[in-house]
Amino acid sequence: MFLKCFGHSSSSQRQYPTIIEELCHQFSLADLGKSTNNFDQNRVIGRGAFSTVYKGCLQHKDGSDYTVALKRFHEGYSAVFKKEIELLCQLRHPNCVSLIGFCNHEKEKIIVYEYMSNGSLDRHLLRGKLSWKKRVEICIGVACGLHYLHAGAKRSIFHCILRASTILLDEDKEPKLAGFGLSIQGPQFNSKKPKQINADHIMDTLGYMPLEYVMNGSVTDKWDVFSFGLVLLRVVCGMDYFIMAAERKLMEKPVEENIDSNIKGKIAPECWQVFIDIMVRCLEYEPDERPAMGEVEVELEHALSLQEQADITNTDGDYNLLSKTIIPIARGSEMKE
Numbered sequence: 001m002f003l004k005c006f007g008h009s010s011s012s013q014r015q016y017p018t019i020i021e022e023l024c025h026q027f028s029l030a031d032l033g034k035s036t037n038n039f040d041q042n043r044v045i046g047r048g049a050f051s052t053v054y055k056g057c058l059q060h061k062d063g064s065d066y067t068v069a070l071k072r073f074h075e076g077y078s079a080v081f082k083k084e085i086e087l088l089c090q091l092r093h094p095n096c097v098s099l100i101g102f103c104n105h106e107k108e109k110i111i112v113y114e115y116m117s118n119g120s121l122d123r124h125l126l127r128g129k130l131s132w133k134k135r136v137e138i139c140i141g142v143a144c145g146l147h148y149l150h151a152g153a154k155r156s157i158f159h160c161i162l163r164a165s166t167i168l169l170d171e172d173k174e175p176k177l178a179g180f181g182l183s184i185q186g187p188q189f190n191s192k193k194p195k196q197i198n199a200d201h202i203m204d205t206l207g208y209m210p211l212e213y214v215m216n217g218s219v220t221d222k223w224d225v226f227s228f229g230l231v232l233l234r235v236v237c238g239m240d241y242f243i244m245a246a247e248r249k250l251m252e253k254p255v256e257e258n259i260d261s262n263i264k265g266k267i268a269p270e271c272w273q274v275f276i277d278i279m280v281r282c283l284e285y286e287p288d289e290r291p292a293m294g295e296v297e298v299e300l301e302h303a304l305s306l307q308e309q310a311d312i313t314n315t316d317g318d319y320n321l322l323s324k325t326i327i328p329i330a331r332g333s334e335m336k337e
C-alpha cells in the first residue's frame, strides 16, 4: 500500500498522492538546503553506508526554531529511502526514532528525523563514560523498542541491522532505534512461519547475520534477537564483536575477563548472572532456542533491579565476578566467507 505512494503518476504529475503525504510532511529541497546552510560540511553529524547525515534547523509555524537530523541519501539508494519512510510512517514508540518528513526532488532523497543530541551508542561505548546501570537501562529501552517492532504492529517488523551505531541516544540518553532502510516487514503477527528473503544485499553492511539466514534464507524476529545479543556483548566489553573475534578475545577467554575496564568491579554478581544468562540465550545457534524480545526485556528489568538492590547494601567496595562464561558464537556471515 505504501509503496504505491512512491509511484510516479505521470498523468497527474503528483508523485506522492495520499497516504504518505497525510502521515508526514513533504519538504522542499530549498527549505532543507536553507536548514543546513546548503548542506554545509560543518553540519555533517554522521556518515552511513547509504547516506550523509546533517544537523539542520527548521522553524515551527510560530517562528520558533527546532533542530532536526537530515539523512541525504547517496545516488542509487532510492529503494532504501522509500523503505525507510514506508516503515517509519507506521511506527510510534518512544524507543524508535520519529520521522518528521522527507524530500524527494529529482535525484535528491532526504529524510528528516527528530534530532538525537547524544548521537549513536557506539560513540559512547568508545568513550567508556556510561555507567553500568545506564548501560543496562539503555539495553532495556532497546529491548522495548524491538519488542514493539516484533509484536506491536499488525505485521511484525524485523530491524535486521541492529548494532550500536543504529541505536541513537536523545538528550536524556534514552535509546531510540534508527536505520530502518534495510528492515523487513514480516508475516502477520502470531504467524510462526519464517519469511524467506534474499538479504544478500544487506551482507556488506550487516555483519551480524545469524546462521539460519545462511543455511536456509529465513528471517524471523530471532535475527534481531541474535543481533541484540551481540549489542549486549558490546555494552559489556565496550568493543565490537569483530575486533574481539580478530583479537581472539572471544572463544578463548571468558567474557568476564573482557569486561570494559570503565565498569569493572561495578557489576553486582546477582545482576550479572541474569544479564549474562539472557545474553547467552540471545546468541544461541538455534533460533527457536533464543528468547522472544518480550522475555529479554523482562529479564533485563530484573537484572537492573538486582543491581539497584545490591548497590543499596554495598556502598563502598567493588564487586567480584567469579563466573567464567565462554561464548562460542558462529555468525552467518563468517560461515559464508
Ligand SMILES: Nc1ncnc2c1ncn2[C@@H]1O[C@H](COP(=O)(O)OP(=O)(O)OP(=O)(O)O)[C@@H](O)[C@H]1O
Pocket: 045, 046, 047, 048, 049, 050, 051, 052, 053, 069, 097, 113, 114, 115, 116, 117, 119, 120, 161, 165, 166, 168, 178, 179, 180, 181, 205
Ligand atoms: N536522528 C539522528 N540524530 C542524530 N544523529 C543521527 C540521526 N540519524 C543518524 N544520525 C547519525 O548518523 C549516523 C549514520 O546514520 P545511519 O546509520 O542511520 O545511516 P545509514 O546510511 O543508514 O548507514 P548504515 O546502515 O551504514 O548505518 C548515525 O550513526 C548517527 O551518528
